[in-house]
Amino acid sequence: MSIRPIKLADRDAANKYGVVVVLLCLVYVATVTVDGTTALSLVMLLQLVTLWLTFSASESPKARRIAGLACLVVAALDIVGIVFGRAFDFEVSNLRIVAVASALLYLIAPYVILRHLIRRPVVDGRTILGAVAIYLMMGMMFAFSYRAISLYQTTPAFFGDAGVGTNADFLFFSFITLTTTGYGDLVPATNPGQSIAVLEAIVGQLFLVTALAKIVNAWRMPGLGDSGDDSAST
Secondary structure, three states, X not given: OOOOOOOHHHHHHHHHHHHHHXXXXXXXXXXXXXXXXXXXXXXXXXXXXXXXXXXXXXXOHHHHHHHHHHHHHHHHHHHHHHHHOOOOOOHHHHHHHHHHHHHHHHHHHHHHHHHHHHHOOOOOHHXXXXXXXXXXXXXXXXXXXXXXXXXXXXXXXXXXXHOOOOHHHHHHHHHHHHOOOOOOOOOOOOOOXXXXXXXXXXXXXXXXXXXXXXXXXXXXXXXXXXXXXXXOOO
């Protein structure tokens, strides 16, 4: 029987999830606060920092390289949009790029976190933070998906009589749907928005009643038979 030593890099990677959660909250606040192409493009750069930190927590060098290249490409497109958007009158196109790129990156990032958490042999506070990060990213992913649809779907407006919606509206609607609260003040007028909203509600419920509930149930407090660090493998 051999004992694998705990790598400091693995421990540091796991500790990043707390920072990721904080940055996701900042991205949420910034997105619902600012408006305009340039401001949203700057928010996109903040999102890339958050997502890169998420990808860097992965134990796979290949995943880090691919994620890093993707973030660099999106950042380059974003900067081009900031610099030339007004001059060449493609602000709407830039908003579409930001929305689609954000949705795709938030779709990939939870998988990266989940893959890392599954490979960890213990469930502790860092695992909980990782699960919270996944949940927040799912809400962000669906929000930017709705935003992208609204930019391509001109008739009818995404929310019908309520209009095309703002970033604040999409984030609010997404997290309300994810938690299946359903106030009903904002409702997609047609497909594909309606079908995606149904999918989000199902995913949100499944995550809460399966993954998150199981993680919380298996959480071991440090000092109660487990040190809380990555344990050795045979």
